[in-house]
Amino acid sequence: MGVYERDPEWDDVIPLAQDDGEGALAAIAYTDEYAEAMGYLRAIMAAKEYSPRVLALTEHIISLNAAHYTVWLYRASTLFALDYSVEAELEWVNKVALDNQKNYQIWHHRQLLIEHLYAKISSDPAAIQELADSETAFMTRMFAEDSKNYHVWSYRQYLVRKLDLFNQKELESIEVLLRTDVRNNSAWSHRFFVVFSDPKLSTPGCKATEVDPKIPEDIIDREIEFAKAATFETPQNQSPWNYLRGVLRKGGRKLSTQECFAGEFVKIPEDREEDVKSSHALDFLADVWAETGELEKAERALELLGDKYDRIRKNYWDWKKSLLKEASLQEKMSELKTG
Incomplete structure (x- = not known):
């Protein structure tokens, strides 16, 4: 029975x-x-x-x-x-989530709870802040178990939008995670989201890979410096290099504006062996030189990546070299037509 x-x-x-x-x-x-x-x-x-x-x-x-x-x-x-009581349910859900780290259904349930609770407290800034603090504290506990938990990061983006947490406090919280693990690409992605999705400072509907003329120049400058500081700390960490590219693209700035910075990690003299402290810097410079039309230098950088510094992706670097040759051929054909 x-x-x-x-x-x-x-x-x-x-x-x-x-x-x-x-x-x-x-x-x-x-x-x-x-x-x-x-x-x-x-x-x-x-x-x-x-x-x-x-x-x-x-x-x-x-x-x-x-x-x-x-x-x-x-x-x-x-x-x-x-x-x-939603608060009582959240306490119970916390325990279930800690015991089921990779469970998606828990986070959807939590989102339903927040939607229900928010409808009751939407006109009370103090209550909203209290909710934000308690949720952030719990996510910190979850990140202590797994700092790259996809479900938690997805929920965090939802919470930032719902409670309008596009603020310095949220950025500082992410910086704590990055100080713990500067290679945490999830934390880098969340920072990009918080900075460039703020409805007060960004263009509605603007995609992450699109230029947004509404973003203030001082924010672009700040994020460039933030990425560069992290790169100096760990030059062979791809996350801040990707972040730097994203910030430049968002601000409508060319990669070549950071050629000198990337050059601090790569020296390719003609009369002696190259000195490469970061393969990601070499990749960055290859794109810089392709952008500025210095195709021979770009091709040399890609050869070094494929033959020495990132051989596991040699086919990829060879493919990028083939694109350079196509671009060079098209340029020559264009010159002949206009000549």
């Missing part, structure tokens, strides 16, 4: 068994405990019951299988129907 079958509180419910259809080829072998609990939930859902015992039932099922999307959705519907 199962837990629910012998519980008087559930005497009024007749469980519904799962129907896999006739001749099911791959029926899942559920445990008796899970199968019984789901049978009672199916009956509850069919009756459209929203009650405290439903919360207890869904909590039990989630403890057995935290990835069951339907269970989470019905739990949320029950919470809202009962006007249950």
Whole structure:
């Protein structure tokens, strides 16, 4: 006899068994405990019951299988129907999330909770700030377990948009993570999002890879310096180099404006062996020289990358060299036509 079958509180419910259809080829072998609990939930859902015992039932099922999307959705519907404390639910969800690091359904449920709560506190700045602080504190705990957890970072972007956390405090929080691990590309991506998606300073609908003339020049300058400082710390870290490229593109500035900076990590004299402290700087310079029309220098940089400094991607560097040759050929043909 199962837990629910012998519980008087559930005497009024007749469980519904799962129907896999006739001749099911791959029926899942559920445990008796899970199968019984789901049978009672199916009956509850069919009756459209929203009650405290439903919360207890869904909590039990989630403890057995935290990835069951339907269970989470019905739990949320029950919470809202009962006007249950969102704060109390968040406390419980925190524990479940810490025990299920890679679970997506938890974060969707959390987002539903925030939407519901925000509707009640949207006119109270103090309450919004308190919520932001508590959520940030919890995400910090999650990042201590896995600083690159995709679900947490996705939720963080949602929270920044929802609570308008495009502010210095959010940037400082990300800087703490970058000081811990300057190679955390997730943190770099989030910084880019916070800086360049602020609706007060950016053009609505502008894509991450597009120039945004609305972004103030001083912010572009600040982010360039931030990326350069991180690059000096770890020259062979690709993240700040990518960030630098993104900032320059967003500000409508050419890569060649940072040629001298990249040149501090790469020396290619004609009379002796090159000195390369960062393959990413060499890649950056190859694009700079392609941009300025110095195709021989660009080709030399790409040869060094393919033959010596990044041989595992030799085919990629050879492909980039072929693009240079195509560009050179097109330029010569254009000169002949206009000559």
